[in-house]
Amino acid sequence: MRGIGLLRRAAACPSCGTSCRALPSTRTSVSRFSSSPRLWFSSTTRVNIGDPPLNVEGRSPAMMSGKERRWRAVHNRAELPKTPCRTRFAPSPTGYLHLGSLRTALFNYLIAKATGGQFILRVEDTDQTRLVPDAEERLFADLKWAGLSWDEGPDVKGLYGPYRQSERLDIYNQHTDKLIEQGAAYRCFCSPEDLDAHQRAAHTRGGATAYPGTCRSISPAESEERAARGDPFAVRFKSSPEPVVAQDIVFNRFQKAIPEEDFVIRKRDGYPTYHFANVIDDKLMEITHVVRGSEWLVSTPKHVELYNAFGWTPPQFAHVGLLVNSNREKLSKRHDGVNMTWYQDQNILPATLLNFAALLGWHSTRTNDVMTLQDLVKNFTFNFSRGDIIVSFDKLRFLQEKHMRLLIDKDPPDAPLLSQYLLRPMVTSIVQAEARRVILPPTASPYAKPPVQVESTPDSGSSNTAADLLDNISAQHEPTPVSKSPDPVVEEPFAGPLVPALQSSQPVERLTYLLAVLRATRLPDPDIAEYILKNKYLFWKIRxxxxxxxxxxxxxxxxxxxxxxxxxxxxxxxxxxxxxxxxxxxxxxxxxxxxxxxxxxxxxxxxxxxxxxxxxxxxxxxxxxxxxxxxxxxxxxxxxxxxxxxxxxxxxxxxxxxxxxxxxxxxxxxxxxxxxxxxxxxxxxxxxxxxxxxxxxxxxxxxx
Incomplete structure (x- = not known):
C-alpha cells in the first residue's frame, strides 16, 4: 500500500465541468449530505447528483453555467451504460466471504443485470501458500445463500474459461514471455534474502525501499543464458519513469506523486502475481467494468501500465469507500457482522443483507431505502460514495423488520423462505414449549375438535419441515409431576391444549394458520420463543x-x-x-x-x-x-x-x-x-x- 498518502485527485475544470488537470492532494471534505436522516452509514463525501440546478437537457455546454456543467459531468459519470456490461467478482480462496467482499460482488452483479450483461465469478487462487481448503466451497455456498448467481464461472460453463487462475498458467506465461520479448519486462535473479537486505539497509539510511532495478541492466542474452541453466528468477515489469494517470468513475482522475517501482508480475514459483493475472483475465474475459473497494485504488496505476504495455484499453474502474467502524478504523474481520455465518445464525433474510450491503456506499435516488434485489437492479447507478463508509448495524435491524413484513405479506407466499426463516423456528419453539412446560390434565370440552394422537415426541431436529414438526405435538398429555423448569419457554398454568388449527391432520391447514398469525401480529422478535410467549393465546387455548x-x-x-x-x-x-x-x-x-x-x-x-x-x-x-x-x-x-x-x-x-x-x-x-x-x-x-x-x-x- 506504499504511496497511499501521495494520491492526487483532480478538481473540476470550470470551463468544461470535468477534471482535466491534476492538482495537489487535498483532504476529503465532509459532505453537505452528512446530516441527512436517510444516510445511516457515511458522513463522508458522496457522489450525489441531486436535482439539476436548471433544465439542462438538450442544452450545449457553451450555454450552461459552471454549476450546470459540473452537475452534467457528475450525472454522466453516475449513469449506467446503455450497452450490456460484463462484470466479475474475483475472490481469493485464502479466506471466507465477508461483508466487504459481498458488497463488491453485489455491485458488479447489479451493473451486469441492470444493463442486460453478464456477471462472471472467477477464482483467483494464485497465492498457493495461503489457500484455505474449504474456502472456495464456502464462497460459492454463501453467494448462493445471499441470492446471487453468475452467468459464467468454475461451475458454470462459459466461452472464456477456465475460471480458476491456477488452471490458466499457460496463458499467463505466454503473456509474460511477450512482454519480455518486447522489452517491457525482464527477469530478476535477486534472491529474497538480497531483497530483504536492501530494504533493511535503505530503511536504516532513511531512503526509498523500492526495488532499485538491480537486474534491469542485464542483457537479454545473459538473461536467457541464466534462465536456461536453471537460475531461479522472477519477472518484473518495467514501469514508466513518470506517474501514470488512472481514470475512475467515482474519483475521476488519480495519479501518484512518484512513479511505480519495477513490480513483479511472475513469482519465482512460476505463478503470476495478482496484479498481472487480474489484468490478463479481465482483458481476455472482456470485462467492461470493475467495481472494487478503494483500498485497491493505489494499485490501479500498475494495472493501467500493464494495459498500456499490451496496447489494450482498460475497463472502466469504480472504487467505492472502505467499510469502517464508528472510530473510522477498517472493519475488522473478527467483527461478528463481517462474517456471513453471523447473518445466517441471526436468521437475517438474504434480501435484508443485500439491501444492507447495497446501501454501504451507494446512494439511491429513491426516497425509500427498503429494496428487494429486483428493486436494486431497476434503480442501480454509479452514484457511489467517495469516502469511508461508517457501518451502523441499527440499519440492519430496520431493514430486517421491513423485509420480514414483505415476506409475510407476499401473496402468493414464498413457501421455502417462510418455512426456513419463520415457520420452522416458530414450530420448533412451540414443540419446545410443549416439551418443557409443566403439564396439567386437560379439561374436556364438548366443543373441542378431535386432537391428533401422537405416540411419541421425537426431537424437533429430526423433522424436515415445519409441518412435520407439528406432527410431533400431542394435544392429550399425561399428567406429570408439578415441577418448575429452570428456564421454561412458556410457564404453567397458562393454557390448555393447542388451538384446533395446529392440531389439524392437514399440514397445509397448520401452516396456513401460522401464516395468518404472522400477518395479524407485530413482527416476530429476534427471539422467536419470546414472540411465541407474547402471543401465546393464538397458539394455545385459554384455561x-x-x-x-x-x-x-x-x-x-x-x-x-x-x-x-x-x-x-x-x-x-x-x-x-x-x-x-x-x-x-x-x-x-x-x-x-x-x-x-x-x-x-x-x-x-x-x-x-x-x-x-x-x-x-x-x-x-x-x-x-x-x-x-x-x-x-x-x-x-x-x-x-x-x-x-x-x-x-x-x-x-x-x-x-x-x-x-x-x-x-x-x-x-x-x-x-x-x-x-x-x-x-x-x-x-x-x-x-x-x-x-x-x-x-x-x-x-x-x-x-
Missing part, C-alpha cells in the same frame, strides 16, 4: 382458571356494567356476545363483516371506570379482550377473531360465559351450535339502576 383470574383483576377497576343503558350482570353480557357473534355463519366470518359488527356490539356495553370516574363508551372491548386473549396485548379484536376462526372464537366466548356459571340445560352435552342457539334464545336479565344491582353486576359467584 377457565386463567379467565377467572383475569376477570377478578379487571372487575376491581370498574362498576355499573350496562347493556343498551340498562344494568346487566356479566353472565348475560357474555351470553349476549355469544348470541351476537354466533349468528354470523362460517362463510361470512371476514373482516368486512366482523369489523362493523364488533364496533356496534362493543358500543352497546358500557361501564364506569373507577380510575377516571368516566363512562367507557366501548365497554364491550373489555369482555372480548378477556375472552379471546385473557387481557394479553395483541392485535385488534377483529384480527384475533379472524385468525382464530369462528369455531375457536365461539368456544372462547362460551368459556367466558361458563366462568360466570352460565350452562345450557341438557341431558346430553350440547354441541357448539346448540350452545349458540341456546344463548340466542335465552332471555337477558336486566336490572334497575340501583346501588345493590350495580354491585351484583360486577361480582363473580364464589363457586367459580
Amino acid at each position: 377457565k382458571a386463567t379467565l377467572s383470574q383475569e376477570w377478578d383483576k379487571a372487575r376491581k377497576t370498574f362498576k355499573r356494567v350496562t347493556l343498551n343503558g340498562v344494568l346487566t350482570p356479566p353472565r348475560d353480557i357474555s351470553k349476549f356476545l355469544v348470541a351476537r357473534f354466533g349468528s354470523v355463519p362460517e362463510q361470512d366470518w371476514t373482516l368486512e363483516v366482523l369489523g362493523p359488527l364488533i364496533k356496534t356490539t362493543v358500543q352497546q356495553i358500557q361501564y364506569l371506570d373507577l380510575k377516571t370516574d368516566a363512562i367507557v363508551p366501548n365497554g364491550g372491548y373489555l369482555f372480548l379482550r378477556i375472552a379471546l386473549q385473557a387481557m394479553l396485548p395483541g392485535p385488534a379484536i377483529s384480527q384475533v377473531m379472524l385468525t382464530l376462526g369462528r369455531h375457536e372464537t365461539m368456544c372462547r366466548l362460551i368459556r367466558l360465559a361458563e366462568v360466570f356459571q352460565w350452562d345450557v340445560k341438557s341431558r346430553m352435552k350440547p354441541t357448539l351450535e346448540e350452545t349458540i342457539q341456546a344463548a340466542i334464545m335465552s332471555p337477558i336479565q336486566n336490572h334497575p339502576t340501583t346501588a345493590a344491582a350495580a354491585a351484583a353486576a360486577t361480582t363473580v359467584p364464589k363457586s367459580v
Whole structure:
C-alpha cells in the first residue's frame, strides 16, 4: 500500500465541468449530505447528483453555467451504460466471504443485470501458500445463500474459461514471455534474502525501499543464458519513469506523486502475481467494468501500465469507500457482522443483507431505502460514495423488520423462505414449549375438535419441515409431576391444549394458520420463543382458571356494567356476545363483516371506570379482550377473531360465559351450535339502576 498518502485527485475544470488537470492532494471534505436522516452509514463525501440546478437537457455546454456543467459531468459519470456490461467478482480462496467482499460482488452483479450483461465469478487462487481448503466451497455456498448467481464461472460453463487462475498458467506465461520479448519486462535473479537486505539497509539510511532495478541492466542474452541453466528468477515489469494517470468513475482522475517501482508480475514459483493475472483475465474475459473497494485504488496505476504495455484499453474502474467502524478504523474481520455465518445464525433474510450491503456506499435516488434485489437492479447507478463508509448495524435491524413484513405479506407466499426463516423456528419453539412446560390434565370440552394422537415426541431436529414438526405435538398429555423448569419457554398454568388449527391432520391447514398469525401480529422478535410467549393465546387455548383470574383483576377497576343503558350482570353480557357473534355463519366470518359488527356490539356495553370516574363508551372491548386473549396485548379484536376462526372464537366466548356459571340445560352435552342457539334464545336479565344491582353486576359467584 506504499504511496497511499501521495494520491492526487483532480478538481473540476470550470470551463468544461470535468477534471482535466491534476492538482495537489487535498483532504476529503465532509459532505453537505452528512446530516441527512436517510444516510445511516457515511458522513463522508458522496457522489450525489441531486436535482439539476436548471433544465439542462438538450442544452450545449457553451450555454450552461459552471454549476450546470459540473452537475452534467457528475450525472454522466453516475449513469449506467446503455450497452450490456460484463462484470466479475474475483475472490481469493485464502479466506471466507465477508461483508466487504459481498458488497463488491453485489455491485458488479447489479451493473451486469441492470444493463442486460453478464456477471462472471472467477477464482483467483494464485497465492498457493495461503489457500484455505474449504474456502472456495464456502464462497460459492454463501453467494448462493445471499441470492446471487453468475452467468459464467468454475461451475458454470462459459466461452472464456477456465475460471480458476491456477488452471490458466499457460496463458499467463505466454503473456509474460511477450512482454519480455518486447522489452517491457525482464527477469530478476535477486534472491529474497538480497531483497530483504536492501530494504533493511535503505530503511536504516532513511531512503526509498523500492526495488532499485538491480537486474534491469542485464542483457537479454545473459538473461536467457541464466534462465536456461536453471537460475531461479522472477519477472518484473518495467514501469514508466513518470506517474501514470488512472481514470475512475467515482474519483475521476488519480495519479501518484512518484512513479511505480519495477513490480513483479511472475513469482519465482512460476505463478503470476495478482496484479498481472487480474489484468490478463479481465482483458481476455472482456470485462467492461470493475467495481472494487478503494483500498485497491493505489494499485490501479500498475494495472493501467500493464494495459498500456499490451496496447489494450482498460475497463472502466469504480472504487467505492472502505467499510469502517464508528472510530473510522477498517472493519475488522473478527467483527461478528463481517462474517456471513453471523447473518445466517441471526436468521437475517438474504434480501435484508443485500439491501444492507447495497446501501454501504451507494446512494439511491429513491426516497425509500427498503429494496428487494429486483428493486436494486431497476434503480442501480454509479452514484457511489467517495469516502469511508461508517457501518451502523441499527440499519440492519430496520431493514430486517421491513423485509420480514414483505415476506409475510407476499401473496402468493414464498413457501421455502417462510418455512426456513419463520415457520420452522416458530414450530420448533412451540414443540419446545410443549416439551418443557409443566403439564396439567386437560379439561374436556364438548366443543373441542378431535386432537391428533401422537405416540411419541421425537426431537424437533429430526423433522424436515415445519409441518412435520407439528406432527410431533400431542394435544392429550399425561399428567406429570408439578415441577418448575429452570428456564421454561412458556410457564404453567397458562393454557390448555393447542388451538384446533395446529392440531389439524392437514399440514397445509397448520401452516396456513401460522401464516395468518404472522400477518395479524407485530413482527416476530429476534427471539422467536419470546414472540411465541407474547402471543401465546393464538397458539394455545385459554384455561377457565386463567379467565377467572383475569376477570377478578379487571372487575376491581370498574362498576355499573350496562347493556343498551340498562344494568346487566356479566353472565348475560357474555351470553349476549355469544348470541351476537354466533349468528354470523362460517362463510361470512371476514373482516368486512366482523369489523362493523364488533364496533356496534362493543358500543352497546358500557361501564364506569373507577380510575377516571368516566363512562367507557366501548365497554364491550373489555369482555372480548378477556375472552379471546385473557387481557394479553395483541392485535385488534377483529384480527384475533379472524385468525382464530369462528369455531375457536365461539368456544372462547362460551368459556367466558361458563366462568360466570352460565350452562345450557341438557341431558346430553350440547354441541357448539346448540350452545349458540341456546344463548340466542335465552332471555337477558336486566336490572334497575340501583346501588345493590350495580354491585351484583360486577361480582363473580364464589363457586367459580
